[in-house]
Amino acid sequence: MNQPRFLLACAALAAAACAGCGSYADRDAPSPAAALTVPSGRYQTRTDLxxxxxxxxxxxxxxxxxxxxxxxxxxxxxxxxxxxxxxxxxxxxxxxxDPTVYEQDVWMPAQADRLTRLLDAHFGTPATPAVRVPTWDQIVAAGVVRFDQSTSLGANLKEIRGKLGKAKVKDWTADWTAATAAKADLKLDDATLARGSLVYRRWCMQCHGPSGAGDAAYAIEAGPMPRDYRQGVFKFTTAFAPPNAPKKAGLGASGKARREDLKRTVRNGLDGSMMPSFAALTEAEIEDVVSYVIHLSIRGETEFATLVKAIKPGGDDPIAEGGELDWLFLQHQLAVLINWGVAAKSPIPVPTEKPMTETERIQSAIRGFKLYNSAEFGCASCHANYGRAQQLKWDAWDTVVQPRNLTLGVYRGGRRGEDLYARIYGGIAPSGMTAFHDRIATATPGQPDKIWDIVHFLQALADSNDRRRMQELDREVKFDP
Structure with missing residues (x-):
């Protein structure tokens, strides 16, 4: 959109707002009353810590x-x-x-209600889920006008003139375009989400809950908490955003799953956890429910990021109320979609595993043993005694995790070579596992790279015969303290 058209759009929106057409939150839904009406069976807003x-x-x-x-x-x-x-x-x-603690001039019940209406308008209900990217006119209304209708027309026009000079039209256009494209790439159309919600309610909701909180009826009794989607991060992914990727608002691209990651989890389950395999679902059902899980995650992270910024404004940040809250919400919604899009296009580059004889594989495992215990990789600092020693750590949800006991050979993200390679290359961000993508040196011709050496060591570690062969070839290899 060129500058004259942009200014005309601003003027039109200003006139509409001054005429009493309501706030951005009121106009955002498909019909004027949709954002103001409490739908039946709506998603619950956050009241948990x-x-x-x-x-x-x-x-x-x-x-x-x-x-x-x-x-x-x-x-x-x-x-x-x-x-x-x-x-x-x-x-x-x-x-x-705590999102339920209200403080004067920071976060009040009226603002919480406005955020709830924004979430309903943009993401629908469990029965009619949606991901509604705002129109360009709504971007302009929220980003430039931001009317406080308790002030005079003259004060509003003066504010508009000041904001017009600061409007980052090119950035807004780029973000809007990228978010719209990401929605299409992630298959978040209304029809797919409606089908996915049915599959989710039948097979997933009893553990993961209606909003993806992982706090449903059977969740706690089942053992470790099922995944809480609402922070937009997952553990077992094959996405790794490049360090030079744009840093958008929200929680960033780190920890985002690719569709193939979620499909694999639904289809195969997670070994060593309460997550079962749903291999009986058709490919179409898996595709639909994965879209719905992504929808819950995007909704949850948009809510999470908006709450954090609204409740904890810093520096010169304005108090998040009225139009300012609308704009804050919209920025996070676009950013979360963009981050998912970045992750989808950033697969971990897993090189093809080189063919090798059994002796070559064991020699690679021996090199991996030495790398595992080296200062360069330092795997033993977390997986003490190969994970047999208890060394509790916090994860991104403030629950407790124990680094994997590697001698068991049970890996929730899969034990195929390419699965283990991805875990080492990209780390597991929500659990605090380091990414080792920057420690791959050029491999000796005919030999695997360093990460493949560690993968072969991990695969051999759980096999008593492989451990014996490693020790026969190299006396420095030890598996006991």
Whole structure:
């Protein structure tokens, strides 16, 4: 859109707003009343505690069954883990944020209600899910006008003139275009989401919950909490955004899953977890439910990122109310879509595994053993005694994880060579596992690269015969402290 047309659009929107057509939130839905009406069976907005950062204090022990740490904080003092809850409570708002605590001039019930209406308008309901990218006119209205209708017309026009001079029209256009393209690439059309919601309600909701929170009826009793989609991050992915990728708002492209990653998880399940295989679903059903999971994730992360920024404004950030909250929400929605699009186009480059004899494979595993214990990779710093020693850590959801016991050969993300290669190359961001993409040196001709050497070591580690052959070829190889 050229500048004259942009200015005309701004003038038209300004006149409409001054005439009392309502806020951006009111205009966003397909019909004028849709954003103002509470739909039946709507998604629940967040009232649970939000994990913003990894706690500074190390987790001293496993939490009690059915009492993940944030649940204990919410129920305090009525929890068997008062000590863990006390430690987390002491971390403060930099680590744990409560979206139900209202503060004057920062976050009030009216703003929470406005955010709820925005979420309904942009993402629909479980029965009619949607991902509605705003139109260009709505981008202009939210980004430039931002009317506070309690002020005079003259004050509004003066504000418009000031904002017009600061409008980043090219950036807005680029973001809007990228977000629209990402929605299409991710298969988030209304028909697909409607079919996917049916599959989800039948097979997934009892554990992952209607909003993807992982807190449904059977979730806690089943053991470790099912994945909470609402922060937009997943553990077992084959996406790795390049370091020079644009840094958009929200939680970034790190930890985003590609469609193939989610399809593999639904089809195969996760070994060593409560996530079963749904191989009986048709390919079309898997495609549809994956789109729906992505929809829940985008909705959840948009809500999460907007809440964090609105409740914790910093510096010269305006208070998130009225049009400012609409604009904040819209920016995060576009950014989250863009980040998913970046991840979808950033697959981990897994090189083809070189053919080798059994002896060559064992020699590669020996090199991997030495790399595993080297300062260059430092795998043993987390997987102490090859993961047999308890070394508890916090993850992105402020729950507790134990680095994998590598001697068992059970890997939730798969134990194929390419699966393990992807884990080492890209790390597991939500669990804090380091990415080693920058430590691949040019391999000796005819030999695999360093990551393949470690992969072969991990595959051999769980096999007693392979361990014996490694020790026969190299006496420095040891598996016991």
């Amino acid at each position: 939000m994990a913003l950062a990894t706690p500074k204090k190390a987790q001293p022990r496993w939490y009690s069954p059915q009492f993940p740490p944030l649940r204990s904080v919410r129920l305090f003092p009525n929890t068997p883990d008062r000590d863990l809850a006390t430690d987390l409570r002491a971390e403060g708002r930099e680590v744990v944020l």
